[in-house]
Amino acid sequence: MSVVLSILIVIVIAALVLTSSSLRLVQQYQRGVVLRFGKLLPETREPGLRAIVPFADRMTKVSLQTVVLDIPAQSAITRDNVSIGVDAVVYFRVEDPVKAIINVENYLQATSQVARTSLRSVIGRAELDTLLSDREQINGELKAVLDAPTEDWGISIDRVEVKDISLPDGMRRSMSRQAEAERERRARIIVADAELQASTKLSQAAGAMAATPGALQLRLLQTVVDVAAEKNSTLVMPFPVELLRFFERATGARTETPPAAERPPVTGAALNGQPLVTRDSPADPG
Structure with missing residues (x-):
């Protein structure tokens, strides 16, 4: 039992x-x-x-979850011969489990290695300005390069993003000077354009004031009001130019030309383009 x-x-x-x-x-x-x-x-x-x-x-x-694969910094040389370090991140997922097991030994390691080589390849075909200013284009090229080999492994690349670009110290200083010079150029262009517009407006204003004599007097009074509003101890009064011209015309009207009889006689030849003027003198007793 x-x-x-x-x-x-x-x-x-x-x-x-x-x-x-x-x-x-x-x-x-x-x-x-x-x-x-x-x-x-x-x-x-x-x-x-x-x-x-x-x-x-x-x-x-x-x-079948989305895998976040971090690509360590890769040293590469751009198309314009600048040595930089670039790191990126890849988001992918397994779309066909059978291919991921049968067609490749370790799909995680394989995807990591192909992402590193693809990153160096894309960086070598691009210029530094494109890398710094157009990240979307670089990300699109990386995704297109990664899609080709990983498609046979049953892996779908969702997106690829470049995280950081390390530049040499000398290149950073050069780019800083370039950016500063560019800002200085823009500032000068803006100032010159402002002066051109201001001169155009001032010319139009001067033409309008010249057409209306009373406008200049009104502008003078407005200037006096603006100066007095500052609570200054000294008041500067502009003197109208028309008043000076009035005095000049009045003075010229009072000035009379002496008659010809009173003019001193002119004798002799001209010396260096100037006439020689002599006055009548008594006869020499000798």
């Missing part, structure tokens, strides 16, 4: 071991790829508790 009981216990334990070894739990974000005696089964195992044939089937779970 004891022998039969022992045999039953052994059978139960063996059944439990076989049952436990034949059951596999597949998570919602996973898919199971099963190989039976080394041959691929056509269907993948969906999420849930799945049974396999013990000692005959071998199931590999593949995650």
Whole structure:
């Protein structure tokens, strides 16, 4: 009786071991790829508790989540012969679990290596200005380069982004001087344009004031009001130019030309273009 009981216990334990070894739990974000005696089964195992044939089937779970792969800084030379260091990040996910297991040994390592080589290749074809100013173009080229080899591995590249670009110290100083010179050039152009517009407006204002004599007087009074509003102890009064011209005309009208009889006689030739003027003098007694 004891022998039969022992045999039953052994059978139960063996059944439990076989049952436990034949059951596999597949998570919602996973898919199971099963190989039976080394041959691929056509269907993948969906999420849930799945049974396999013990000692005959071998199931590999593949995650379908998006993987964030960090590419360490890569030293590269741009098209215009500038040595820089560039690091990036790749977002990808497994689209076909069968290809990811069958076509490549380790899809994570393979994707990492091809991302590094592709990054150096793209940087070598681009110029420094393009890398600094047009990141979207570089990211698009990197994604296109990575899509070609990873498509056969059942991997879909969602996006590639360049994180940082390390420049040499000498190049940074040169770019700083270039940016400063560019800002100085823009500032001078803006000042010159402002002076041109101001001179045009002043010319138009001067023409309007010349056409209306009273406008100049009103402008003079407005200037006096503006100066007086500053609470200055000294008041500067502009003197109208028209008043000076009035005085000049009045003075010229009072000045009379002497008659010809009173003019001194002119004798002799001109000396150096100037006439020689002599006055009548008494005769020499000698």
